[in-house]
Amino acid sequence: MSEAANMNGSGEVLLEVRDLKMHFPITRGILIQRQVGSIRAVDGLDFDLIRGETLGLVGESGCGKSTTGRAILQLHRPTAGSVRFEGVELTETSGPNLRQMRRRMQMIFQDPYASLNPRMTVGSIVGEPLDVHQLGNSKTDRQERVRELLEIVGLNPYFVNRYPHEFSGGQRQRIGVARALAVNPSFIVCDEPISALDVSIQAQVINLLEDLQRELQLTYLFIAHDLSVVRHISDRIAVMYLGKIVELAERTELYENPSHPYTEALLSAVPVPDPVVEAKRQRIILEGDVPNPASPPTGCNFSTRCPKAMDRCFQEEPEFRDVGDGHYAACFLNEE
């Protein structure tokens, strides 16, 4: 809480990602494994994260958004590229130094049913990071901190001795949030934190994340497939397709002025809960499915489904470039 408090609003870069690649090998053979190809889950990402902001990362399943989050935290070691966090190059850090860095960056997982150990009490789940990083000096200190954390996320501190199965989905997600906050991180990767929750509970968790961000000056990378939620919570939004960011812009700018045909189609496909608005909207229906990331198309990744594809799109790959005021897009249409 203390170090993050010196935020001055001028836009200090907290995280710098350059040409990040994460390829998973496809192997054949039982005894002697040969690599016969690779799945290009993340294929060259460039972006910065400003301290105190929320960057939304959207895309369809399999586009590499979760892998991006994990590669940044070094939960997967990236194949290539650089990830600088608070000035430290994470891809070259390992062992105790990396563990030290992990105090500054945490993760909230998608599935609150699978990400909590069913045999541990809430107290030990939330307290574990304190033990790992040797933050609780004495037993009473530790207990005190766990109680405080539970209160911060809106759970009754009286619950410390209960087990995860005694809680509902929304409450479990709060436990996950408390665990992430235990070590006072400045950066949290939220990997679809609300998609497993009921509609009426989602708003509770979104509000909690927003309150915590304000109180603790947190920076979020918010990964989700629900564009309405991402628009609500993010300051800037990056749209991913098949391992690449195709567009990145400030939230209102992205929704009002999409510069990539994929973003346009994605936005038009999201239903709005208002029949009057829905009746007027024009939907862009994309043909077909997302190509296989083991053999992406030549040229632009989106060319196979793009309603505006030109000859050039099938041969060359468009550059991810600034089309004005920090609005980035990778499409030839913006070049005229």
Add this chain to the structure above:
Amino acid sequence: MSKTLLNVRDLETKFFTQDGVVHAVNGISYHVDEGETVAIVGESGSGKSVGVMSLIRLIASPPGKIVNGSVVFDGQELMDLAEEDLRHIRGNRIAMIFQDPMTSLNPVLTIGRQITESLELHMSMNRNQSRERAIELLDLVGIPAAASRLDDYPHQFSGGMRQRVMIAMGLSCNPQLLIADEPTTALDVTIQAQIIDLVDRLRKELGMAIIWITHDLGVVAGMAERVIVMYAGFIIEAATVNDLYAQPHHPYTLGLLRSIPRLDEAHKERLVPIDGLPPDLLDEPSHCPFAPRCEFVIEKCWQENPPLETVADDHLSACWRDISEIRLELDAGLAGGAA
């Protein structure tokens, strides 16, 4: 006025488990007209799936039991029908599409075999006829090179394509009523848009009625004509789609609409969540099921469960409070909050 195709009265389904009786569906009544799309909206555990499964008696018994109610489909009472006769209706005149296209297809049978099965069973076609019809159906739902894909297995299809196969199976016998249980929930938004577009087009072409079950109020707004909102096994509000979104009468519907972020929201507004948790269905419902979470609760809500009553033309709601009072309170509350 079009003809009523399905009329459900006081349908009540319970599950008798070791932990006690689960009150899944507590006496729901509604109707579906020919060629109409009705959406049933609710959270998990609201009884929306059990409610429609009960229509065609697809409830595992034990532990489940339909304890009361009448379901009249095209002039025929389904609850009194022998299992043998019901089988001629299920999959034939009433078809169902399930939520998860990954697990609802048999992985060891080809797509062709799975579609032709019901054709041979219900339409007494022979091998060649049913195969031809299957190709026609796959074409209809937009699967490219349908003839050559008939001998493929489910794992060779993507999620969206599998859901199309499910729809083709659902449509195979020209049903009068198609029940779609969260058919797009497991799919990505661009694929969801494809499927909604497809179902809507098929409805217009084939003139069938659709019951579309979902938890997504956005999907509903774009495709349904009437909406039924369920909570804890009760219908708490039912209205035409425009009325429901413009003039919600029940505090739960109001709460749901205020708690979801909208893609077209102009500026960042704080969401208003519904406090508390969905109810435990093991409890015998005696008061209004929404009372523990309702901002506008009054003494009476704890004593009696409000009946579903007409509040406007084609608009039913189950609440003791007057909506105009609620709106006044809401405006006052919002003004107070801003000050």
